[in-house]
Amino acid sequence: MSNDKINISLKEVEDIAQACLVANGCNDENAKAVSTTIMAAERDGCPGHGLFRLPGYVAALKSGKVDGNASPTFERVLPSMLRVDAQNGFAPLPLSIGREPLIEAAREQGVAVMGLIRVHHFSALWFEIEHLAAAELCAIGCTAYMPSIPPAGGALPFFGTNPLAFGWPRKNGLPMIFDMASAAMARGELMVAARDGHEVPIGVGLDADGIETSNPQVILDEGVQLPFGGYKGANIAMMVELLAAGLLGERFSFEAAECDNKDGGPPQGGEFLLVIDPRRLGGENWLDHTEAFFAKMLAIEGVRLPGTRRYDNRAKSLVEGIEVPLKLHATILSLADEVK
Amino acid sequence: MSNDKINISLKEVEDIAQACLVANGCNDENAKAVSTTIMAAERDGCPGHGLFRLPGYVAALKSGKVDGNASPTFERVLPSMLRVDAQNGFAPLPLSIGREPLIEAAREQGVAVMGLIRVHHFSALWFEIEHLAAAELCAIGCTAYMPSIPPAGGALPFFGTNPLAFGWPRKNGLPMIFDMASAAMARGELMVAARDGHEVPIGVGLDADGIETSNPQVILDEGVQLPFGGYKGANIAMMVELLAAGLLGERFSFEAAECDNKDGGPPQGGEFLLVIDPRRLGGENWLDHTEAFFAKMLAIEGVRLPGTRRYDNRAKSLVEGIEVPLKLHATILSLADEVK
Numbered sequence: 001m002s003n004d005k006i007n008i009s010l011k012e013v014e015d016i017a018q019a020c021l022v023a024n025g026c027n028d029e030n031a032k033a034v035s036t037t038i039m040a041a042e043r044d045g046c047p048g049h050g051l052f053r054l055p056g057y058v059a060a061l062k063s064g065k066v067d068g069n070a071s072p073t074f075e076r077v078l079p080s081m082l083r084v085d086a087q088n089g090f091a092p093l094p095l096s097i098g099r100e101p102l103i104e105a106a107r108e109q110g111v112a113v114m115g116l117i118r119v120h121h122f123s124a125l126w127f128e129i130e131h132l133a134a135a136e137l138c139a140i141g142c143t144a145y146m147p148s149i150p151p152a153g154g155a156l157p158f159f160g161t162n163p164l165a166f167g168w169p170r171k172n173g174l175p176m177i178f179d180m181a182s183a184a185m186a187r188g189e190l191m192v193a194a195r196d197g198h199e200v201p202i203g204v205g206l207d208a209d210g211i212e213t214s215n216p217q218v219i220l221d222e223g224v225q226l227p228f229g230g231y232k233g234a235n236i237a238m239m240v241e242l243l244a245a246g247l248l249g250e251r252f253s254f255e256a257a258e259c260d261n262k263d264g265g266p267p268q269g270g271e272f273l274l275v276i277d278p279r280r281l282g283g284e285n286w287l288d289h290t291e292a293f294f295a296k297m298l299a300i301e302g303v304r305l306p307g308t309r310r311y312d313n314r315a316k317s318l319v320e321g322i323e324v325p326l327k328l329h330a331t332i333l334s335l336a337d338e339v340k
Numbered sequence: 341m342s343n344d345k346i347n348i349s350l351k352e353v354e355d356i357a358q359a360c361l362v363a364n365g366c367n368d369e370n371a372k373a374v375s376t377t378i379m380a381a382e383r384d385g386c387p388g389h390g391l392f393r394l395p396g397y398v399a400a401l402k403s404g405k406v407d408g409n410a411s412p413t414f415e416r417v418l419p420s421m422l423r424v425d426a427q428n429g430f431a432p433l434p435l436s437i438g439r440e441p442l443i444e445a446a447r448e449q450g451v452a453v454m455g456l457i458r459v460h461h462f463s464a465l466w467f468e469i470e471h472l473a474a475a476e477l478c479a480i481g482c483t484a485y486m487p488s489i490p491p492a493g494g495a496l497p498f499f500g501t502n503p504l505a506f507g508w509p510r511k512n513g514l515p516m517i518f519d520m521a522s523a524a525m526a527r528g529e530l531m532v533a534a535r536d537g538h539e540v541p542i543g544v545g546l547d548a549d550g551i552e553t554s555n556p557q558v559i560l561d562e563g564v565q566l567p568f569g570g571y572k573g574a575n576i577a578m579m580v581e582l583l584a585a586g587l588l589g590e591r592f593s594f595e596a597a598e599c600d601n602k603d604g605g606p607p608q609g610g611e612f613l614l615v616i617d618p619r620r621l622g623g624e625n626w627l628d629h630t631e632a633f634f635a636k637m638l639a640i641e642g643v644r645l646p647g648t649r650r651y652d653n654r655a656k657s658l659v660e661g662i663e664v665p666l667k668l669h670a671t672i673l674s675l676a677d678e679v680k
Contacts, residue, residue: 080420081450081620110421111614113451115621138587154640166579168586178575229569235518235646236576238637239506246508246630247478247616249623254636274451274614276587280421281455283589290586296594297578300494306575 005323014039020054020336025061026068033092037123042322045313048188049124051328058335060265066090066120072097080109086119094119095128103135106275114273115248122266125165126179132275133167133175141165142240143271144253149183150224152231155210157224159237160253161187171291178306182237183225190216243272345663354379360394360676365401366408373432377463382662385653388528389464391668398675400605406430406460412437420449426459434459435468443475446615454613455588462606465505466519472615473507473515481505482580483611484593489523490564492571495550497564499577500593501527511631518646522577523565530556583612
């Protein structure tokens with residue numbers, strides 16, 4: 001397998017992503033923000049949100065669906081209610097613009113909500129949640145995506161894969177983060193499985209006739225993904241729709257699909273962030289208290305904290321770089337070249 | 341089956357619950373709040389949170405674990421951060437005391453958090469969430485309970501069954517509410533199945549040897565309940581612990597178990613409520629927008645909204661009353677009598 005891969009440094013990941021985005025219509029600021037999140041995904045061993053997504057970003061720039069020169073605008077609607085209008089750009093720049101004001105608002109008010117609107121989200125939520133939790137805050141984020149999974153009882157795609165991410169600070173170390181799709185399997189993982197010709201477990205999705213299948217391409221092309229945990233996972237997916245679209249006045253997954261030009265790039269939608277300062281109600285020793293909880297949890301045989309694998313991958317890739325499929329690497333280099 | 345049941349009105353449910361609680365050490369105010377939630381559970385066809393729980397409430401009063409005369413104290417820590425100290429009482433009274441201030445805070449600030457501390461929670465969350473959502477607010481609630489389910493990878497009980505409830509207002513009608521345990525099956529349902537000698541599906545829990553079993557009594561007595569949806573459900577259970585205990589400076593499930601006197605009544609812990617006003621970021625037509633979402637969802641064959649069954653049961657029981665097992669009815673009447 002390693003024959004058809006190339007080892008590159010994280011710096012190179014960022015550089016080729018940056019070059020590719022700039023060559024296809026991003027200004028430096030937007031390209032930098034996007035390529036940083038792509039690098040972070042590769043660094044943490046999440047290729048489904050890494051370079052693999054670049055052709056989709058490029059398609060969205062080429063078709064004009066996404067504005068690579070967008071200048072997001074920030075507004076503090078109320079002391080605890082913030083909004084960033086992404087002005088039709090990719091998510092990473094508006095997220096980074098809203099980050100410090102959101103942290104300040106949560107510290108000052110105890111709780112703050114930030115809505116991102118008119119944004120094209122195409123990456124993982126944990127990247128943003130980690131920044132917020134690293135500021136010693138509890139953070140929750142979610143976003144609705146293209147219709148992929150049915151409501152409980154139905155067999156037609158309606159909810160997006162709708163990731164929900166949660167972060168909690170640690171005393172000496174990186175925050176505890178989980179970031180999970182409401183679908184039984186993240187769409188990015190399904191796409192990677194399809195690309196690599198791998199099967200997926202039964203329970204991940206149905207074919208066009210509503211029959212369970214292990215073929216990821218069939219699920220993606222004609223079928224429907226299933227939620228995790230039956231109707232309870234479907235409830236989570238519905239909650240994400242209402243938070244990321246209903247609450248922000250943005251597009252539900254089914255509306256995003258109706259408006260999307262199907263160029264393969266990310267549709268426009270909203271992203272919901274909620275940040276709470278544990279100091280306010282948790283007491284002075286809140287951090288020691290939750291450290292004792294994690295210690296007790298980790299003392300159970302077989303238990304690891306969510307996000308541990310990502311951090312292990314990070315420690316390794318910072319030293320050793322990452323492996324990228326040669327074909328993908330070549331595609332990105334050619335996308336960076338062809339327009340110049 | 342109906343031979344061993346008795347039909348009583350909802351008024352009678354409330355009356356016998358009230359009499360039973362007052363006879364065992366509750367003041368009128370606390371008894372009224374608890375018996376209203378018990379009536380609501382029976383009304384909505386949720387017997388696992390209804391009269392069935394009364395013997396546990398009584399045990400907790402008799403053992404002195406819960407103060408039936410508690411006077412909860414309310415505090416607005418910050419404009420968006422509220423706290424009710426239940427003063428060691430049952431949850432329904434402090435919830436009803438915090439309700440209007442929480443609604444006001446959310447309307448004024450856009451978002452508000454309320455933490456209930458030193459509270460004994462023993463009923464369903466949907467009752468409170470429905471009140472908040474009926475005020476045209478988006479509401480989320482959760483509480484940690486006794487260790488019942490393992491973290492991902494483990495086989496020892498650590499997280500509580502940890503219900504998470506979510507409510508969203510409807511334009512002409514009762515709010516959309518889901519209220520679901522992080523366990524594959526709610527503990528109350530498991531207790532009712534054990535009482536009635538019913539089996540439960542495989543996947544609900546393990547026996548003492550970590551083997552799957554369909555015997556609810558074995559799961560309750562020696563085994564461990566499983567989370568819904570594998571590691572993703574375990575993540576939800578962990579999030580609930582951090583919100584209802586870590587964030588509020590209250591007891592995690594494992595701490596609640598260590599402190600509990602095991603009288604069969606509810607342990608002491610915290611309860612987390614988050615309320616957001618959709619008007620603030622959702623735009624003027626937010627309610628029509630989400631109604632269109634629900635309409636589209638309901639147009640899919642086989643789909644119903646969460647909570648529909650409860651509302652159907654409600655419509656029926658308001659007219660016809662409810663069926664209570666004769667034995668339970670007799671137990672409650674004797675509990676109401678014996679102390680007087």
